[in-house]
Amino acid sequence: MHNINIKELAKALDLSTSTVSRAFRDNSDISKETKERILAKAKELNYQPNHYASNLREQRSKTIAVIVPELANNFFSQAIHGIERIAREKGYHILIYATEDDYEKEVSFIHHLHNGRADGIIMSVSGEANDHNYLNELANKRLPLVFFDRVYEDIITPRVITNDYASSFSAAEHLIKQGCTRIAYLVINKNLSIGKTRMQGYIDALAKYQIPFDDQLVIDCSNSYKKNHSILKKMLREIQPDGVFTSVERLAFATYYACYDLEIQVPKDLKVIGFSSLEIAPLLNPSLTTITQPATEIGVEAARLLFKMLEDPSSVDVNKKVVLDSKLIKRKSTEKTA
């Protein structure tokens, strides 16, 4: 495991360690020839400055942490993809943490990150609890934090989100225009910012068209695939909505499965629309009308924002909010039938 270090490289070149070190920094004075000689030799001996020693010395890690609720999810994997790209451009590395929607893990990750491992954090929250105070420790220590998509309203830090209210409004409006009057709203946690905002769009769209709001039609779902399946089957049988609006992708799939089981025809008996980043939504049976968030771009913007904070903390207002537009893409699952 013995990696060559700066001392050995210096000795091999008959130079001092400082000179060698300088060859790897951009700023310092060093003659061009010496620098080239050093870099050539370094390559030959496969020397690379030890990352931990540099970090210890420089007090920064060139690493950012990304915390997401889940990895096996189109939205998050695309967002991470965007973050990774920007990070790579900037010469940063990314650490990935999945909370699995578990509040304890979220707290634990954040705590661990206080040890200097990362220079900043990009996070989409689990939303499982109400005490977010642990995040303020970050602020005290000035570990820059950027939220994306799923945020805590009570924590003041820059965020990248989509126009959730407006897109929910249009989603509900779209269903109404397609003839739905009993529209169920499916949500995982209606207290989490995202569930709340999206619900408000739904409520206001109903109001606009004078459809009374019925809170029986707001269905609280869980993170468990099995539970959702029975919740939804029960709901479809007993409440018999003519439209379903799902606040997260997973619930749209669950709705499809439930409809298959119950032989409910989409879109004839039931129209379905959902937030989703699924790239193959056109291939579903029937193709799914989606509100599609620009997932990769959200990641890109979040990363850009974080790097801006890292470069100059004062250049970014803590209340900064980047809002990107989602797109409503109409497909068969909400088509009018004769």
Add this chain to the structure above:
Amino acid sequence: MHNINIKELAKALDLSTSTVSRAFRDNSDISKETKERILAKAKELNYQPNHYASNLREQRSKTIAVIVPELANNFFSQAIHGIERIAREKGYHILIYATEDDYEKEVSFIHHLHNGRADGIIMSVSGEANDHNYLNELANKRLPLVFFDRVYEDIITPRVITNDYASSFSAAEHLIKQGCTRIAYLVINKNLSIGKTRMQGYIDALAKYQIPFDDQLVIDCSNSYKKNHSILKKMLREIQPDGVFTSVERLAFATYYACYDLEIQVPKDLKVIGFSSLEIAPLLNPSLTTITQPATEIGVEAARLLFKMLEDPSSVDVNKKVVLDSKLIKRKSTEKTA
């Protein structure tokens, strides 16, 4: 950004840094009371041992690197999920790198990892080039490496794969039994281990049923969505296969899109089967017959293997090969039609 350090904590407790340090290591001698007093104070002041200093001192990072071709892919995100879980259990962190199927990036990531950043690497290769020698540097330095799924045959290191040959054989056999005689095999890179092995299963299945192999039916696809679309449309029009077997998920989707465009009916005119980790394959139109790899489990096994190497390098044979079984799940896309 000032984090409290061990010195300050020691001073606050009127103890030496060594004693404080001991409270955070498991092995060392220290009285129970002192330890508790230290940990309590540490919590109060929110002290955590600086990760970079520890690493520098201990010469290990408690971090593993995961290199994959792409992130926005069901197989890899599920595999990473599995890796993440095991890593967390072991108290390790994971760094993520996406090569985007770019050989240069792959080489560059590997080189960078020589600086002590990670204690080991779990990797699924891009397969874009033939010179894999750069990986041998790892071996020289003994940076443990585990391959999963997409491997280089010429690099000797432990690997976790699936029974690709057998599952390809059954996939092709399944198509044949459903009445196909002109089966196209779609592949991204037929020289990469995985494309090659899977092709062999296809070829041997044809042979078993005395169907002559026609290399016109082996279709080389690319990583570009657009290019594939036209390649596949051309292929479907000109070669008119009655079955398609795709070696990667993406190509099954591309086939569906092409069929939609050309109004080719699946499964009536064309039967489709593909390697895929898509959880919602049943929801496709028509539902897709898949060979499903145990993606999460592959990640778990790869991580386990790597940790075993980290704990005791000699305990793992470099030729170690963990083979997991994929499952052939029959759905509508390969059904016989009247």
Add this chain to the structure above:
DNA sequence: TTGTAGGCGTTATCAG
């Protein structure tokens, strides 16, 4: 332009 020396925060060794 190059070299010397001290310290980043931690932990292992050794002494008490």
Add this chain to the structure above:
DNA sequence: CTGATAACGCCTACAA
């Protein structure tokens, strides 16, 4: 059981 000290590898004043 606890304390002092040196070292991990690197970078930056400062000196030459």
